Amino acid sequence: xxxxxxxxxxxxxxxxAGVAGAATLDDVKASGVLKCGVNTGLVGFASPNANGExxxxxxxxxxxxxxxxxxxxxxxxxxPTTGKTRFTALASGEIDVLxxxxxxxFTRDVDLGFSFAxxxxxxxxxxxxxxxxxxxxATELDGATICVQTGTTTELNLADYFRNNNISYExxxxxxxxxxxxxxxxxxxxxxxTDASGLAATRATFEDADAHMLLPEIISKEPxxxxxxxxxxxxADIVRWTLNALIAAEELGVxxxxxxxxxxxxxxxxxxxxxxxxxxxxxxxGLDADWAKRAIAVSGNYGEIFAxxxxxxxxxxxxxxxxxxxxxxxxxxxxxxx
Amino acid sequence: MSAISEEAVPSFRLSxxxxxxxxxxxxxQFIALAVLIAFMAFMGMNLVRNLAAAGLNISYNFLGDTAGxxxxxxxxDYTNQSTHQRAAIVGILNTLLVAFLGCVTATVLGxxxxxxxxxxxxxxxxxMAAYVEAFxxxxxxxxxxxxxxxxxxxxxxSAYRGETPDSEMLFGVIALTNRGIYIPAPVWGPGxxxxxxxxxxxxxxxxxxxxxxTKLLYDTGKLLPMGWPTLVILIVPSLLVFFIMGRPIGxxxxxxxxxxxxxxxQVQRPLIALWLALSxxxxxxxxxxxxxxxxxxxxxxxxxxxxxxxxxxRTMSLVVLPQALRxxxxxxxxxxxxxxxNSSLAIAVGYADITAxxxxxxxxxxxxAIEAVLLLMLFYLVISLAISAVMNVYNKSVALKER
Numbered sequence: 179x180x181x182x183x184x185x186x187x188x189x190x191x192x193x194x195a196g197v198a199g200a201a202t203l204d205d206v207k208a209s210g211v212l213k214c215g216v217n218t219g220l221v222g223f224a225s226p227n228a229n230g231e232x233x234x235x236x237x238x239x240x241x242x243x244x245x246x247x248x249x250x251x252x253x254x255x256x257x258p259t260t261g262k263t264r265f266t267a268l269a270s271g272e273i274d275v276l277x278x279x280x281x282x283x284f285t286r287d288v289d290l291g292f293s294f295a296x297x298x299x300x301x302x303x304x305x306x307x308x309x310x311x312x313x314x315x316a317t318e319l320d321g322a323t324i325c326v327q328t329g330t331t332t333e334l335n336l337a338d339y340f341r342n343n344n345i346s347y348e349x350x351x352x353x354x355x356x357x358x359x360x361x362x363x364x365x366x367x368x369x370x371x372t373d374a375s376g377l378a379a380t381r382a383t384f385e386d387a388d389a390h391m392l393l394p395e396i397i398s399k400e401p402x403x404x405x406x407x408x409x410x411x412x413x414a415d416i417v418r419w420t421l422n423a424l425i426a427a428e429e430l431g432v433x434x435x436x437x438x439x440x441x442x443x444x445x446x447x448x449x450x451x452x453x454x455x456x457x458x459x460x461x462x463x464g465l466d467a468d469w470a471k472r473a474i475a476v477s478g479n480y481g482e483i484f485a486x487x488x489x490x491x492x493x494x495x496x497x498x499x500x501x502x503x504x505x506x507x508x509x510x511x512x513x514x515x516x
Numbered sequence: 517m518s519a520i521s522e523e524a525v526p527s528f529r530l531s532x533x534x535x536x537x538x539x540x541x542x543x544x545q546f547i548a549l550a551v552l553i554a555f556m557a558f559m560g561m562n563l564v565r566n567l568a569a570a571g572l573n574i575s576y577n578f579l580g581d582t583a584g585x586x587x588x589x590x591x592x593d594y595t596n597q598s599t600h601q602r603a604a605i606v607g608i609l610n611t612l613l614v615a616f617l618g619c620v621t622a623t624v625l626g627x628x629x630x631x632x633x634x635x636x637x638x639x640x641x642x643x644m645a646a647y648v649e650a651f652x653x654x655x656x657x658x659x660x661x662x663x664x665x666x667x668x669x670x671x672x673x674s675a676y677r678g679e680t681p682d683s684e685m686l687f688g689v690i691a692l693t694n695r696g697i698y699i700p701a702p703v704w705g706p707g708x709x710x711x712x713x714x715x716x717x718x719x720x721x722x723x724x725x726x727x728x729x730t731k732l733l734y735d736t737g738k739l740l741p742m743g744w745p746t747l748v749i750l751i752v753p754s755l756l757v758f759f760i761m762g763r764p765i766g767x768x769x770x771x772x773x774x775x776x777x778x779x780x781x782q783v784q785r786p787l788i789a790l791w792l793a794l795s796x797x798x799x800x801x802x803x804x805x806x807x808x809x810x811x812x813x814x815x816x817x818x819x820x821x822x823x824x825x826x827x828x829x830r831t832m833s834l835v836v837l838p839q840a841l842r843x844x845x846x847x848x849x850x851x852x853x854x855x856x857x858n859s860s861l862a863i864a865v866g867y868a869d870i871t872a873x874x875x876x877x878x879x880x881x882x883x884x885a886i887e888a889v890l891l892l893m894l895f896y897l898v899i900s901l902a903i904s905a906v907m908n909v910y911n912k913s914v915a916l917k918e919r
Contacts, residue, residue, distance in 0.1 A: 261880070262876065262879075262880050265880075265883065266885060285883070289883060290883040311674075311775075319775075320774065321773075321774040321775050321776060321778075322774075322775040322776075323695055323775060323776060328863070328872070328876060328877055328880075329876060329877060329880035329881070333585050333586075333877065334584045334585055334881065336586070337584055337585050337586045337596035338584070338596075341596060341597075347586070348588055348695075348776070349585075349586045349587070349588050350588060350786075350866050351588070351863070351866045351868065351872065351876075351877075352866055353863065353864075360665075360668065361668060364668050364669065364672065364694055365671075365672025365673070365674060365675075365694060366668050366672065366694045366695055366785065367695075368775045
């Protein structure tokens with residue numbers, strides 16, 4: 179890991195100057211493939227399926243960007259990254275966009291030099307415990323041993339939360355979600371903490387999922403979203419507005435089912451501007467007029483992607499909650515397309 | 517005359533740098549050095565320039581910032597409000613601890629396995645051969661992961677709970693769990709220092725007795741028993757003082773309280789896993805060094821010792837091993853360095869060594885990759901050179917003294 183980080187840092191130092199000058203869009207178009215940094219394996223968000231194809235909530239976003247830019251939702255090279263390697267991978271140019279349930283924080287945005295494209299999942303940190311542990315609140319976890327992914331914001335939130343509540347705990351640092359699972363299941367930790375969505379996804383993979391429960395406390399705000407390198411505003415705009423296009427499509431009622439019909443022209447001028455039948459929003463981004471249509475065509479609008487990967491119909495069974503459209507009382511909100 | 521004197525004065529021409537064999541090698545070494553320096557300077561300049569272009573700078577100010585994260589094993593006081601520097605020191609101490617423990621056990625294990633592999637007993641020799649080959653030929657990271665997994669299969673603390681627990685404590689005082697091993701801790705009551713002082717004096721006494729016995733042997737040839745008197749000198753006075761002082765040293769037994777065992781000394785799972793893996797893995801290499809060292813001692817030495825009537829174990833400890841040490845120690849130094857450097861794989865089992873704290877969490881939370889990695893390199897360099905220096909001094913002391 180040390181060598182990896184160092185090479186990454188050197189590469190980042192060596193390449194940043196070059197990358198900042200050249201447009202990522204041109205690089206992606208030239209190589210014909212979008213390099214997308216994703217989780218090493220978190221069911222529902224990013225994991226390879228039985229056929230070895232990546233699928234999940236974060237994966238769908240990568241495919242949407244690839245479709246918008248390259249016209250092919252399968253022209254994506256998925257680069258699995260850990261909590262520790264993801265930022266060096268992005269800074270060094272190893273990946274073009276990082277779509278890996280990454281929390282938007284001040285230091286990551288400002289100090290590390292990344293641009294967050296927005297929030298595609300409003301999350302918060304929670305705890306999972308065995309039901310037979312007899313714990314019903316995180317405040318009862320005094321003296322517990324807790325597994326936590328190292329190099330993440332959850333590690334810091336955990337320390338803050340226990341300090342605030344004047345209780346103690348013993349951290350067990352792990353590198354990835356898949357390392358945490360056996361430790362938690364074997365009882366080497368009493369509780370496992372990470373983003374509540376990740377816990378739900380992890381719990382869904384347990385054989386005895388019903389024997390485990392998520393504690394009610396959400397101890398932090400974790401706005402998750404895709405991010406790009408700072409300094410390439412055009413590329414950041416493309417990623418940001420691809421996300422907005424997926425969100426706006428849900429709000430406007432554009433789905434993968436009625437996409438062709440809508441693209442034929444509709445009475446709603448915003449739909450027309452979004453799908454490129456009116457105006458030249460695509461050209462302003464440096465793409466063609468159909469960019470958003472292609473992005474939506476891959477796996478549908480935001481709501482469809484949510485429902486297919488992590489929604490209540492899936493084993494992960496996450497309710498929309500905060501992630502409902504603003505019109506439905508949620509926080510998901512796309513700026514206007516005009 | 518003048519012509520001869522002119523020839524006698526060697527006149528230096530530039531072409532001699534290449535064509536004159538006296539200067540040629542120097543010339544090429546100089547050129548190679550210049551190129552190397554230029555290359556390093558270019559890389560350094562490149563790094564600084566690109567960092568500046570990316571709006572980054574090399575700064576170690578982050579070391580004074582609040583770390584904000586917790587560490588599971590801290591040998592010194594540390595909370596999440598301590599600085600990154602403190603976290604790095606905690607990591608350094610953890611690295612040194614596992615390296616030290618690893619070196620000791622690997623040496624013991626290696627010496628035993630090395631000697632036993634040469635044993636006349638077919639089964640023992642083959643068993644040791646299997647151990648050495650299995651461990652030397654599988655990467656250490658795999659062993660760390662395997663042993664980490666094995667340790668995790670120990671019962672969880674909850675298995676000790678209830679009226680009829682699934683697991684029982686070893687001898688009623690030691691708890692083996694997948695979070696670590698809990699052993700009783702000494703409690704130092706008033707007057708316990710006197711017992712400790714008595715024990716230290718006993719150690720000195722034992723050393724003096726052994727010296728006296730050796731001297732007597734060399735002077736008069738009279739052989740005093742070594743083993744049991746040493747034990748008696750070590751144990752009896754301390755025990756006497758212990759009881760005279762009214763048993764001032766008690767034991768704090770681990771007991772299940774809340775989620776975990778409390779009290780006693782906890783040796784955490786990550787330390788156990790890493791320590792075991794490093795010792796067993798490196799022990800296999802040391803075994804080969806020991807075997808090579810022993811085989812390097814001429815067979816005539818063993819035969820001569822036997823001819824003088826020495827029993828095999830005395831032959832080994834008095835004749836063969838002292839000579840073998842001269843061959844064993846130089847490669848042993850590099851094995852010690854390997855243990856120290858391999859301990860940087862600690863994060864695989866969640867052990868908070870320097871690579872995990874400074875090079876892992878701190879690096880990640882502050883984004884100061886280059887600074888943190890440079891510090892790491894400096895630390896490993898210093899610690900490796902220090903081990904090497906100490907071992908070289910020891911090597912000199914056992915090396916063949918040529919008079």
